[in-house]
Amino acid sequence: MSLDIKIPVSLRDIPLYKWQKYSEILKKNKDAEDTTFLNLKTLEIFCDLKMKDIHDIPLTDFDEILEHISQIFTFDTPRVNHFRLRDEKGVEVEFGLIPNLDKMTYGEYRDLEDYIYDEKNLHRAMAVLYRPLMYNKNGRYLIHPYKGTDEMAEIMKSTPLDVVFGVRVFFYSLAKKLGVYTLDYTLQQLLNKKEVNSEHHSEKSGEDIKHFIHSHREMLAELMKLQEFHSTNV
Numbered sequence: 001m002s003l004d005i006k007i008p009v010s011l012r013d014i015p016l017y018k019w020q021k022y023s024e025i026l027k028k029n030k031d032a033e034d035t036t037f038l039n040l041k042t043l044e045i046f047c048d049l050k051m052k053d054i055h056d057i058p059l060t061d062f063d064e065i066l067e068h069i070s071q072i073f074t075f076d077t078p079r080v081n082h083f084r085l086r087d088e089k090g091v092e093v094e095f096g097l098i099p100n101l102d103k104m105t106y107g108e109y110r111d112l113e114d115y116i117y118d119e120k121n122l123h124r125a126m127a128v129l130y131r132p133l134m135y136n137k138n139g140r141y142l143i144h145p146y147k148g149t150d151e152m153a154e155i156m157k158s159t160p161l162d163v164v165f166g167v168r169v170f171f172y173s174l175a176k177k178l179g180v181y182t183l184d185y186t187l188q189q190l191l192n193k194k195e196v197n198s199e200h201h202s203e204k205s206g207e208d209i210k211h212f213i214h215s216h217r218e219m220l221a222e223l224m225k226l227q228e229f230h231s232t233n234v
Helices: 016-029 036-046 059-072 106-115 119-129 161-192 199-226
Strands: 082-086 092-097 130-137 140-143
Touching: 016 036, 016 119, 016 161, 036 059, 082 130, 092 140, 106 119, 119 130, 119 161
Parallel strands: none
Antiparallel strands: 082 092, 092 130, 130 140
């Protein structure tokens, strides 16, 4: 039997929703000693194969496809400022990254913080970071104002994975370089602050802040690992 196997050439060929589906399975099976199930799910999800058809793939092809998929997840993913998607009506829409992340609104930042750490809601983070272009000329562009994630959440599930990984690496690096240092400075300022209501209150506040920053550092370190593909399983 001849199978029509759609093998992704690069991460650009893999939409976000497939990664979300795979990452959920990977999370549940990350400690499994037998990787057979994950290998099968890798081909099922990323190559659009039915499980019953995978068993008909020649063994050499099976191993080569798995190796290929493993390799494309090791490629560098530079930040992508623009990309195109087709909506449910077949209309092509060009999306642009927020031109200046330093000038995000409070609402954008809060939503991004809620979603970018959550694989299940990563498409909503993309709806914060990327929005349809209003103007694009000579390298300068404007994007539509932010109105929450509901409007674009569904279409952003089709965001190419290289776009997703590229902006996540950029965002995490930015948070690591700026956010943690800012928190360290804030901690020092608060611990040195003399205007406190009582000694007990001061000690409790200091411990709470230390705990928060320790948790924040751990979270950033863990998130940096999320992009790493579980290549040992494929």
